[in-house]
Amino acid sequence: MEAALKKKHYTQHYRSEWENNEEFKHWLRPVPGDSSKAFCNYCRSEMYAKLNDLKKHLExxxxxxHCQLLSQNKQLTFSATATKICKGCSRAECTLVLYIAEHSSIFHIDHLTDVCKQCLKDSKSTIDIKLHRTKCTQIINDILAPHFKKELRSDISDQKYSLLLDESTDISVTKYLGxxxxxxxQN
Structure with a gap:
């Protein structure tokens, strides 16, 4: 009788030092709860945490x-200082962003800037407007929101206040919280 030889299966575990490797550092992450797998941030896919499998995935x-698509995208960065508001964008852009934040959807800013440029061709401030959805969103999030939060905190200070919350989900299953x-x- 021959004893059947069982081949011992080796399980490779994810190594955090792979994230320092130039080939892997931008896209490789561990899979939470499973140390035998790795995750590609670019492709949104899992693979076994084996060096050979990682190199195959690269190819x-x-x-x-996905690498090519992500390398073509550029991130806009804004800081929340008042001096940057004046230097980074014109007064007309800030006014349009305030209008959009209060009365409309961010998607409308593309058309609104085009309308302003067509109707006010003789104004230098409208000719220089370069404002679309991405820049509008960044100005709202990074410049206007911190300013108004600070102003609200100083208005309320230590007095009593109440919060009214309203949650909603639109037809596209996007959740909103008002x-x-x-x-x-107090004066």
Missing amino acids: TKKHKK IVVRYTV
């Missing part, structure tokens, strides 16, 4: 395509 068409703060202004 796939899918990964190369927050209203009620307080009395």
Whole structure:
């Protein structure tokens, strides 16, 4: 009788030092809860945490395509200082962003800037407007929101206030949360 020889299976575990490797550091992450797998941030896919499998994944068409797409995108960065508001964008852009934040959807800013440029061709400030959805969103999030939060905190200070919350989900399954703060202004 021959004893059947069982081949011992070796399980490779994810190594955090792979994230320092130039080939892997931008896209490789561990899979939470499973140390035998790795995750590609670009492709949004899992693979076994084996060095050979990681190198094979680098050569796939899918990964190369995602790397190329991501390298073409550029991130806009804004800081929340008042001096940057004046230097980074014109007064007309700030006014349009305030209008959009209060009365409309960010998607409308593309058309609104085009309308302003067509109707006010003789104004230098409208000719220089370069404002679309991405820049508008960044100005709202990084410049206007911190300013108005600070102003609201100073208005409320230590007095009593109440919060009204309203949650909603639109037809495209996007969730919204409206927050209203009620307080009395003390002079």
